[in-house]
Amino acid sequence: MSTIKVATTFSRYPAGRFSQDGPFSGEAFRRKFLEPAARGEKPVIIELDGVRGYGSSFLEEAFGGLVRLGFKPAQLRNLFDIRSERSSLVAEIWDYVDRAQTADEAGDV
C-alpha cells in the first residue's frame, strides 16, 4: 500500500482553495496526488499530520473536488485510508465528500 504524506511529498504549509491562491492549494494537491491515486486500483494511505494546519477550503477543494470530477464516495472510501492524530480532519474530509455527492445529485454543481 502506497502512502501520500502531505508534509513531505506536498508541503508543510498547504493553503488556499484554487491554484491561483498559491502553489500548495487544495486544487494543486488534488491534481498532483489525489486524482492519480483515485484513478488507480490500489489502496492509498493519506497521512495528514506534520503540516502547520489545514483550512477547510483546502480540504473541501482537494477531496470534495474529486466527487465533482465524477469519482464516487464509495470508491474513494475503498481506496483512501486517511490518517491523522486530529480525528476531526478525517471526519471533515469525508463530510465534504458526502456533501459534494449530495450537491451533485441535487444538481447544485
Added chain:
Amino acid sequence: MKRAMSDTLGLVTLVLVVLGWGATHVLSEARERRKDDRKRIDTSLELLDKAQTDAVNFHTSASFDSALSFSLIARLSKLERGLARLPLSNQDALNAYIIRHRRAITLENFDASSFKQLSPTDILLSDINSSTADLENEIEQQYVIRYPSKFPYFRLLK
C-alpha cells in the same frame, strides 16, 4: 480478653488511619489535577478568543491578508492539539464543534481568489461568533462532567 480487644482496637485504628490517609491523598491529587486541567482549559479558551478576534479582523479587512490567514490556520491547529491533550475531552463529542468552528472561519471567503471585505453584520461573522461560543460551551460542559461541583468533585473517565 482485654488484650484481644485492645489489639482489635489498635488494628481498627490503624486501618482507619490508612484509609484516611488514602482518601486525603486521592482527593488532594484530584484537586491538583483539577487545577492543572483548569489552567490548560483557560489557555485553550484564550486561544479560542484570539482566533475569534483574528477571524473577524481577517474577514472585515479591506484586503486579503495572507499573513493573518496563515496565522489563523496555525492557531486553529494549535487549539485542536491542545484540546486533544485534555483528559476531560470526549473527542467524539468535541469534533463536531471543532469542525463547525474551523469551517466557519476557513471555508468561505478565506482565499485570495474569493476574498471580499465583509460588513460587521455579515452572516459569516455571526456564524464565527456562534460557533466559537458553542465550542467554548462544549469545553466548559465537558469540564463540569469531569469535575462536578459535588463530592467527590471529580469523575473517573475512561
